[in-house]
Amino acid sequence: MDIRDLTPGDLDAALDNRWRAFGPLSPGDRERWRSLVTPAAEAGRFLGVFDGPRLVATARVADFVQWWHGRPVRMGGLAGVTVAPEDRGRGVGRLVVRAALDRCAELGYPLSALYPATTPIYRSLGWEHAGIRNIVKLPAEGLRTIRPGGEQGGEHGGEHGGEQVELRRLGPGDAAEVAAVLHRAHAASRASGPVCWDEATWRLWLEDEDDLMYAARDGYVIYRWDGGDIEVDNLVAASEPTARALWALVGTASSVARSVRAAVAPDDPVFWLLGEVRYEPVKQDRWMLRVIDLPAAVAARGFPAGLALDAPIAVAGMGEWRLTVSGGRGALTAAPSAGDSARLTVNGISALYAGVPAATLRRAGLLRGGSPELDEGLDAAFRATPYMLDYF
Numbered sequence: 001m002d003i004r005d006l007t008p009g010d011l012d013a014a015l016d017n018r019w020r021a022f023g024p025l026s027p028g029d030r031e032r033w034r035s036l037v038t039p040a041a042e043a044g045r046f047l048g049v050f051d052g053p054r055l056v057a058t059a060r061v062a063d064f065v066q067w068w069h070g071r072p073v074r075m076g077g078l079a080g081v082t083v084a085p086e087d088r089g090r091g092v093g094r095l096v097v098r099a100a101l102d103r104c105a106e107l108g109y110p111l112s113a114l115y116p117a118t119t120p121i122y123r124s125l126g127w128e129h130a131g132i133r134n135i136v137k138l139p140a141e142g143l144r145t146i147r148p149g150g151e152q153g154g155e156h157g158g159e160h161g162g163e164q165v166e167l168r169r170l171g172p173g174d175a176a177e178v179a180a181v182l183h184r185a186h187a188a189s190r191a192s193g194p195v196c197w198d199e200a201t202w203r204l205w206l207e208d209e210d211d212l213m214y215a216a217r218d219g220y221v222i223y224r225w226d227g228g229d230i231e232v233d234n235l236v237a238a239s240e241p242t243a244r245a246l247w248a249l250v251g252t253a254s255s256v257a258r259s260v261r262a263a264v265a266p267d268d269p270v271f272w273l274l275g276e277v278r279y280e281p282v283k284q285d286r287w288m289l290r291v292i293d294l295p296a297a298v299a300a301r302g303f304p305a306g307l308a309l310d311a312p313i314a315v316a317g318m319g320e321w322r323l324t325v326s327g328g329r330g331a332l333t334a335a336p337s338a339g340d341s342a343r344l345t346v347n348g349i350s351a352l353y354a355g356v357p358a359a360t361l362r363r364a365g366l367l368r369g370g371s372p373e374l375d376e377g378l379d380a381a382f383r384a385t386p387y388m389l390d391y392f
Contacts, residue, residue: 001092003099006046006058008038013055014048014080021082035204037080046080047103049096056087059100062392063198065183066111068353069302069384070190072183076100076109076292077195079392081117094121101125101290110297111353112290113195115391122288126346128366130289130354131193131386135282138260138270140230143251145275148244165245170213170220175202181220185238190302191265192355193386214249221246225257232262234389235270243269263389287388291350294318295332301353303330309377312341314369315349325381342370342378355384 006014011034018033019025025033040046040060049057062077078100083093104112113130116122148165170178182196197205205222206213211233213222219237223230230253237243247270250260261282264270271277291297294315305328312335314320320337323330337343344352348366352358358375361367 001056001095002050003047003095004050005044006041006048006055008041010048010055011037011041014046014058014082017055017058017082017084018080020085032204036201039200045076045103045107047096047099049092049099051087055084057081057083057092057096059096061100061104061107061109061112062201064113064195066113066193066195067186067191067302068300069192069304070187071300071302072186072196073111073297073300074109075111075113075195076104076107077392078104078112078114081114094124097121097125101292105292108293108296110291110293110300112292113287113388115285115287119288122290123347125290126350127288127290128347128351128354128356129286130351130356131287131388132266133263133285133287133388133391134266135261135263135284137280137282138262138274139278140251140254140257140260142274142276142278143247143260143270144254146244146248146251146270146273148241148248163241165216165241167214167216167245167249170206170215170222172203172206174215175199175206177215178202178206178220181215181218181238182236184218185236188238191387192384193388194265195388195390195392197390214246216242216245218242219246221250223250223260225253226261229257230260232260232264235262235264236389237269240269244273247273265387265389266385285391289350289354289386291318291346291353294321294349297353298323298330298332301330303328303381304383307380309381311374311377311381312338313349313378314341314343316343316345318346318349323381330381340369340371340374342374343368352378352382354386355382 045061047059048055060080062079064075064077065072066075211224219242221235223232303325309325311323314337321332322335345366348361358378
């Protein structure tokens with residue numbers, strides 16, 4: 001078995017593997033897939049396992065920024081993991097995933113995340129359950145009752161109740177603006193988990209003629225018709241007036257659509273903007289996180305501004321450290337392990353980074369040593385409710 005970078009000339013074979021792993025794509029979706037993965041192949045982010053001349057497995061690393069407590073961290077999103085059906089059970093999947101993890105490290109990603117089709121292979125290599133993609137069904141008529149800022153009055157109008165929000169249609173030329181809006185909105189809300197595609201991929205998404213796409217100064221929405229109802233792919237807003245305006249815009253479909261399926265944060269403002277909170281959970285896609293470069297991941301992450309912490313930690317295979325947090329930033333300094341150190345596995349530090357409580361990690365066998373006081377400090381530092389809006 002040989003592992004090598006895929007080239008544009010390998011994409012026919014990779015597409016065949018994808019079909020056998022995940023099912024067929026329409027002609028239009030096949031072309032879109034090629035447009036999506038070609039830059040990854042050209043950048044050394046698409047790997048293949050070959051048995052002689054035959055491609056038997058693939059894995060692709062997507063170039064993301066991911067927010068953690070409102071600060072952007074580079075993240076390699078593992079996607080397109082396929083193994084030809086006749087080669088399953090030979091350890092090829094683990095081989096290609098291990099190679100993709102090594103490539104993430106070579107390319108300087110402090111973190112990697114993925115949506116697992118199966119958990120054991122990823123967990124065995126250090127990825128751990130971290131957050132969700134939360135899909136809910138909202139009543140279209142309920143969204144219709146959300147008044148845009150300029151029309152809202154009464155006691156629930158908010159301090160920006162009289163502000164008009166100008167909306168305009170989005171197109172491929174707005175890719176940089178969408179990315180900038182995401183940076184501002186997720187920083188302002190101190191979000192944990194959501195991602196931003198690179199600008200070239202955003203241009204590709206914004207070319208989709210089946211999507212309805214609108215932007216405000218500090219937010220945007222991308223949605224589409226799904227049969228007789230509406231599916232919201234992304235709705236991001238940094239202010240109350242924009243949140244009202246965008247959800248009300250989606251609600252204008254209520255004369256035809258009865259329901260709206262939307263990917264939302266667990267604490268999305270829409271639940272507070274609805275006059276009557278009626279919604280149905282549809283599903284939760286769980287995703288996993290893996291810390292690759294621990295000092296870089298901690299230095300890039302945001303932390304609570306009012307917290308001060310000095311904690312000894314040791315991570316299997318990653319070293320022994322003093323973790324300090326101050327002024328909303330964290331740092332690791334190499335230091336000999338102390339008797340009171342919190343000792344974590346790679347899975348444990350990955351889960352802790354995502355806000356999983358220390359008590360949970362202890363009961364799962366991912367954290368040992370330390371003290372109750374140290375657990376409380378780690379919980380306060382890393383506390384988060386991670387979510388994603390995008391599936392990859």
